[in-house]
Amino acid sequence: MFADKAKDAFMEEIIMNLKKCLNTEDVFLFLSDLHEGIGSGCFVNFQADEFALSRFIMKDFSKDKIQALNDAIRTKFLNNSADKSKQFIVRPLKYKDELTGIIISCYTIKDKNLKRQLENLWRIHSPFLAILIDQYKKYIFAQEKIAKQKLLLAINEHKLMTTARLANLGLWEYDVKTETFEFNENFYYIYGTSVAREGRFMSFDKYVNEFVYPEDAWILDGEKSYLSLKRNKGYCDAQHRIIRRDGKIRTILVRRIFWEGENDGSIKIYGTNQDISERIAMEKDKRRQAATIQNLAYIDSLTGLANRHSLGKYLAEDLKKVYIKEVYNKAYKGVLFFMDLDDLKMINNTYGHSYGDEIIRAVAKKISQISGKDAFVSRVSGDEFAVILKDVDDIKTIKLFARKLLSKISEKQTILRVDFHITASMGIVMYPKDGDTVDELLKNADNAMYAAKTSGKNKWQFYTVKMQQDAYKKIRLTNSLRYALDNKELYLVYQPQISTQQRKLIGFEALLRWNSSEYGTVSPAHFIPLAEQSDLIQEIGNWVLYKTCFFIKDLLNEGWHGIHIAVNISSRQIADENFVAMIGDAIESTGIRPENLEIEVTESLCMASLDDAQKKLSALRQMGVHLSMDDFGTGFSSLTYLRKLPFKSLKIDKSFIDIIETDVNGAKIIDSIIKMAHTMDMNVVAEGVETQGQLEYLTANKCDFIQGYIFSKPLSEYNAREMLNTRIYG
Known part of the structure; x- marks a missing residue:
């Protein structure tokens, strides 16, 4: 450190004057550092182990008196270039009772009186020299401190610039008096340009013309007036769009603080510009998402x-x-x-x-x-x-x-x-x-x-108020129906079907009944719709199918090979993708022949999807299962379904049978239905036949089969067998 200082003009002049004043061959000026316990210095002509010598001097020569270095010390700390010197005289320098330095003078001739001669000389000059050296040391310390501060400032400025760059912050200063901005490199980085291209200084109007998005220029007009008001103090924000040099439009957040000089009254504004385009986009996206969520809510x-x-x-x-x-x-x-x-x-x-x-x-x-x-x-x-x-x-x-x-x-x-x-x-x-x-x-x-x-x-x-009462009843009835199968409250009865001409029993229709432990006998007109609405119909319908197939199997085993039993199928069952497979499994697992089973389908069941019904019913027909259209004539598309679906027979709804004896034109419709069905190679079943007049009309018009109370009410399995065994004929 001191080797560089020795080259300083000030130190060099001190050393040369000391050399002349002391009439010495060489002078070693040593500056002390009491805090570190060491010092630093150099010989003008000779070389020495400066660090070791400084510790030795600080330890043994800090007293305020002149001393001479003996040969042992000289040999230890000075190299061979100092051999010519015969005597070394050491004089500490003190200022305000603190050691500021030590001067070592070198003489080639030993003189016993030299030490005493120097005493008077040091007594006169050493205080001034100590003050001078102390001031110099303070000057050196101040310079070092300034250098460190400059280095620290440069480091902090670098950190600030790096942080500003990472945060998309551009720094600027605005002089209210000259209406001029001073921009830094980070500022121009946001704008897609540089100081080298634009210049560090730019007027307010030029900034607006060069960078501000035209539709936002009015914001800057207000800003200019705002910036000019001396009373504005503290922080404030503004926002506007810019057009970068590459043509991209970005949104800038401006933050600034007003500063007024205490002495000259000058007003400057310091601020940052931050690119918040991504933040704006994210906020818009959040608002859009919030609107979407709100929209989904309603x-x-x-x-x-x-x-x-x-x-x-x-x-x-x-x-x-x-x-x-x-x-x-x-x-x-x-x-x-x-x-x-x-x-x-x-x-x-x-x-x-x-x-x-x-x-x-x-x-x-x-x-x-x-x-x-x-x-x-x-x-x-x-x-x-x-x-x-x-x-x-x-x-x-x-x-x-x-x-x-x-x-x-x-x-x-x-x-x-x-x-x-x-x-x-x-x-x-x-x-x-x-x-x-x-x-x-x-x-x-x-x-x-x-x-x-x-x-x-x-x-x-x-x-109506009654609907509310019915609704409560419906809920209770549905809950009870859920346990009907497990409680064995459901059972089947069989309505006989009789050939019109021969009066011969040819089959049955399986009908579901419910004897509730809570409500007693419940009409199918009440519980079947409940089963369909509560999804119980699938389970109940499958139970009816298998129960019927097992009864058919028993009748076949008893020798009744020509008999068939009809089963009603719900819309939920036929809509099931496994409907055809389920029918096939019931036939196969019970060991009956397909022709012994007849499936009755209402036209309303087919209304939702005629194509799907046609596909599935055709598959059953190919198996050999008989298909019958139930309740024919009650819908508005009966003829369409009759033409497109593979039915073997159709059943005339009871509502038509009831008008045979009272409505001549209505009776003629029945006659037309029978003839049309026969033309299409279909059998006709009349259901709900109850009077002799109805039977005679149907017989005369060649209806194929009769079902109704005129012959028999629905029968249990036991009574159905009895009817087969007695071979009842009309």
Whole structure:
């Protein structure tokens, strides 16, 4: 360290003056450092082990007196270049009782009086020299401190620039008086350029013209006025868009602080510009996601209609209009139409949910078209829809609207070349007459819808109080039905079928009965619909099929090979993808012949998907199973199904049989049905025959088989065997 300082003009002059003053060959000026316990210095002409010598001097020559180095010390610390020297005189320098340095003078001739001669000289000059050296040391220390501060400042500035670069921060300074910015390199980095290209200084107006997005220029006009106000103090933020040199548009967050000079009154503003484009994009994405979530909370994603939550909210708001300042408003009325699609689950099970989804979308469009823009339309759940008409109470208008809705829904739909005929059951409630809360209205609308579905589907019903009572009964009855099989409360009876001409017993129809331990004998008209709606029909239907097949097997074993028994199949069963395999398994596992089993299918069962029904029934026909259309004539597409489906026989519904003796034209329809069926090589079964007049008419018109109380009521297995054994003929 000191070797460099010795070259300093100041130190060099001190050493040369000491050399002249002391009349010495060489001078060693040693500067002490009491804190470290060492010092530093050098000879002008000679070389020495500076570190070792400095420790030795600091230890043994710190007293305020002149001493001479002996030969041993000289040999230890000075190299051979100092051999010419005969004598070394050491003089400590003190200032304010602290050692500031030591001077060693070298003489080639030994002089006993030299030490005494130097005493007077040192006494005069050493205080001034000590002060001078102390000041020099302070100067050196200050320079070193400044150098360290500069180095630390450079390091911190580098860290600041690195941090600013990583944070997309550009630093700037603005002079309010000159309206000029001073930008750093990081600032221009954000703008896709550099100081070398743009210059460190730029006027406010030039900045706006060069970089600010045109539509945001007005923001900077306000900023200029704002920056010029001397009263503004503290931090403040602003935001605007820029156009980078590469043409990209970015969003900048500007943060600044005002500073006013205490002496000259100058005002400067220091600030940062940060590229927050990614943050803005993330915030927009979050808002978009929040809007999507909000939308999902109120909008059905499949149809775009309002969902159940939105329906409840709308109804709640509309019901508030019934009360104005807690006073009942008799004038305000509304109507809720609640619809459930018939047999949609069967389509989902048969074709998959993609087909069902397309049907739901199509139905949603139809409902919206009929309802109009002033109505509130909602998809309540999977296959349920609701429409609200406000301020309507005219019954004729309500009925007309209900008919239009159901008619539109029932129009044929073709999806991927498959034709579907969808119908809906509708419940209608009027508010506040039928309820003044959301839950009450929805509950009553659901009850009315269920009543419509029970009455034959594709119908509508107004809510009545009795429906609520029926709903409670339905729930209790359904719960009891769930345990009917396990409790052995279900059983089969067999209705005989008699050939019209020969009066010969040719088979039976298996009929399900329920003797409930809680309700006693329950009519099939009550519990069969409950089984279908609660998904119990699949389990119950399979039990009926296998029970019938086992009875057929017993009859075959007893020698009745020409007998057959008919089983009714539900829409849920035929919609099952394993329906054909299930029938085949029942035939194979019980060991009966396919022709001994007859499957009865109603035309309503085929309405949801004619193509699927045709495929499955054809497979059964190829097995050898007899197929019969039940309740012929009760639907609007009977002839279509009769033509397309592989039926062996058809059953004329009891409603036609009942009019034989009272309606001449109605009786002629029966005659036409019989002739048409025979033309198509089908047998005809008349069910529900109860009078002799009906029997005679059917016999005269060559109906093939008769089923009804005219011959026998449904029989137990035991009584069915008895009837076979007695070979009853009419």
